Amino acid sequence: MLYHLASVFLALLFIxxxxxxxxxxxxxxxxxGRREGTYGSGTPLSLLIIGDSAAAGVGVELQRYALVGSMLNTLGPHYQVAWKLMAKTGDTSAELLEKIQHVESTQAFETVVISIGVNDVTGLTSSRKWSSNLAFISQALQDKFGAKRVLFSSLPPMHLFPALPQPLRWWLGVRAKHLNDLAEQFCQTNPQCHFVSAPFPTDRRFIADDGFHPGALAYQLWGEYLARILQEQLIKHA
Structure with a gap:
């Protein structure tokens, strides 16, 4: 109720x-840095990382310190990972869906990790559209890449972003939590999809200089956590 009242009466301030x-x-x-390749040794594993600026690694200078680098460092000792990064700053779930549908690729990826949603929060994507986009993205990943496992990483705690002033920070944070709840509900009804509540650290030293994106330490923790979740699923279904 408070969120909806604020949306009406504080709209001009938020703008x-x-x-x-x-x-x-x-x-x-x-x-x-490279956006595709093969890394590590061991059991073959195909991995596609897609999404927005966080998936792309904004906040660090090299991909080796970003999300993809952290995941590869964790998976590499156990798996030979054929990987690809398909992410762009500013993308919403609708834009990500369009790119998946139109990408020209014959390469298959058994596992897909998705980081998307911050731009849906700031762009005011409706709840219905968000849920619909997640369903279409999941299906498109199966159709296009033969994905058997889709990990949706949770949106970060936007209510704690230093770059955002109050009350805008609170308002966007409430919206981010709502989209997280919808994503989790979607994954619960789709066996091939898994919602991952990422442990985003809130200490300022984990945040990039812009006060908005993860820094190197945050990417390390985030990537390691996602890799461990993936390993657990691979062992469970081996």
Whole structure:
């Protein structure tokens, strides 16, 4: 109730604060480094990482310190990972879906990790559209890449982002939690999909200079956690 009242009565303030944040927040580039390859030794594993700026690794300078690098470092001693990163700053769930549907690829990926949703929060994607996009993304991943396992990583705690002023920070945080709840509900009804409640650290030293994206330490923890969840699932279904 409070969220909906704030949406009506504080709408103008949120717009002003949003424009201010976009104007003063540093625009960090996506990190340099390879976006596909083979890494490690052991049991073959195919891995696709897709999504927005966090999936792309914004907040660090090199992919080796980003999400993909952290996951590969954890999986590498046990698996030979054929991997690919398909992520872009600013993408919403709708834009991600469109890219999946139109990508030209004959490569199959058994496992897909998705980080998406922050731009759906700031772009005010409706609850119905968000849930619909998740369903279409899941199906498109199966059709396009033969995905057998889709890990949806939770949205970060936007109510704690230093770059966001109050009350905009609180308002976006409530929306992010709601989209997380919807994603978890979706995964509970789709056996091939798994919602991963990532342990995003809230200490300022884990956040990039823009106050919005993960820093190297956060990517390390996030990637290691996702890799461990994936390993548990692979062992369980071996």
């Amino acid at each position: 002003i604060q949003g424009k201010y944040v976009r104007r003063v927040t540093p625009k960090l580039p996506e990190p340099a």
